[in-house]
Amino acid sequence: MHELSVAYDIYATAKRAAQEHHARQVSKVFVDIGEMAMINPEQVEFLFHTIIEEDEVFAGVELVCNVVSVLTRCSCGYEGDERFVCPRCGSLPEMIRGREVMVSNIEIEVDD
Numbered sequence: 765m766h767e768l769s770v771a772y773d774i775y776a777t778a779k780r781a782a783q784e785h786h787a788r789q790v791s792k793v794f795v796d797i798g799e800m801a802m803i804n805p806e807q808v809e810f811l812f813h814t815i816i817e818e819d820e821v822f823a824g825v826e827l828v829c830n831v832v833s834v835l836t837r838c839s840c841g842y843e844g845d846e847r848f849v850c851p852r853c854g855s856l857p858e859m860i861r862g863r864e865v866m867v868s869n870i871e872i873e874v875d876d
């Protein structure tokens with residue numbers, strides 16, 4: 765299941781960042797999900813919460829998903845949100861944003 769590996773990647777990334785910053789608690793994890801990432805954010809959220817269940821550093825964490833719209837670019841210079849046909853020259857534009865899933869930020873609490 766694609767969503768499970770995505771959820772695990774989010775956890776692993778957040779965990780690494782938390783360790784690097786000596787976090788006592790992770791309170792929020794912000795994730796950018798591309799419109800064309802072909803995953804269901806609610807399912808990712810559900811699975812994420814299943815994965816972190818045993819990890820006290822993540823107790824009470826909130827996963828904040830931000831859907832990122834598609835951006836394409838064509839060799840003719842077109843840049844916009846047309847995914848399949850360039851409105852200027854008719855060729856297939858390259859998708860430069862909208863397929864990714866990535867942790868953009870985390871909110872942590874540290875010991876004084």
Ligand SMILES: [Zn+2]
Nearest residue numbers: 838840850853
């Ligand atoms: Zn074009």
